[in-house]
Amino acid sequence: MPIQKPALSEHPINTLINDRWSPRAFNSKTVENTTLMSLFEAARWAASCNNSQPWRFIIAKSEDKDAHDNAISCFNERNQRWVKNAPVIGFVCAYKLMPNEKPNRTYFYDTGMAMAHFSLQALEHNLYLHQAGGILIDKIIADYSIPADVDVVCGFGLGYQGEAAILPDELAERELEPRKRNSITEFTFSNSFGESSNIFKK
Template sequence: MKTAPTTYPVSPLIRQRWSPRSFTGQAIAPDTLNQVFEAASWAFSAMNEQPWRYIYAHQADTEAFERLLSCLLPGNQPWARHAAVLAISLVKTHYDNGQPNRTAMHDVGAANATLALEATALGLGTHVMGGFDMARTREVFGLPHTLDVVAFLALGYPGEAEQLEEPFRSRELAPRRRKALDEFVFPQQLPVTV
């Protein structure tokens, strides 16, 4: 487990959450997966719109899993194929009255984070991916114009780094790092510097 070396004592669950590429391939029980999606449902959202949608497939459901896998860019396919579940997070971009939901992407990000924390609590790893083919994903899944693809997620029980080929093995073993707080948190001041 790659526990984060935090400066301040944050929750152990946050410190333990990371994005593995190595998975055992062990199946995720349906109730366990439903528990992870249930956690996503309780993320905050503007006007309680809950604009997130998920499409998923278990590895054992070969045809459906391969459809999801085929939408990933080649750099993600070699390791993602060993995940127990692949999922797509989608965003409903407009309210039912046709007005744009300005915070919808933010809210889906919150749902994905809540999902990942619940997965961590259950001993699962979650790797969120932006490396996918948007046009292919829209075509393969026949997505309506009211839904946009946000990210793909690989879920599974973490495996050993040694089972990965390079460059993935080195990335799996690399120490975890984050920016220092003073690089992104500012006392009240105008203008904010970046």
């Protein structure tokens, strides 16, 4: 049975945002290319500064064992423990320049927008995404010939949920931990940074 970890939201939110979470237990079921296309299509329609669309993806599917094995080897050892089970493994990269070759100040932000779309579209297909900053950047740059004007941002595993029992004990326990967040008052300000916004005053 898939583990459900809905947000403990204090205000009503969109169902996909509510239900998204980052499992580490994936099953081996193949993700069809037509389904993957929907995820990339969702990423494609993200907003970005001046429509610069700096996101770039590298993906490896388990059907191509050599490519999948190599992608696994580009994660740090802690992340390899779970990402090896994901039938789709990827790296999201970001192009640092605007189309006019000037620096793009928001290229990481824009790329995060695309990943947010990607993760929510995934859930519409019962697919889950687990992102990982714990990746071997220099190895990725070398293995995938990443150009100098592109940054490697994050790795990810994608797939259908598997049983927590396939994970090492420590990770299986974390699979069941409740999800936690800061309260809105801690990050929403009006007059002065750090001072809760007056929208919270009755």
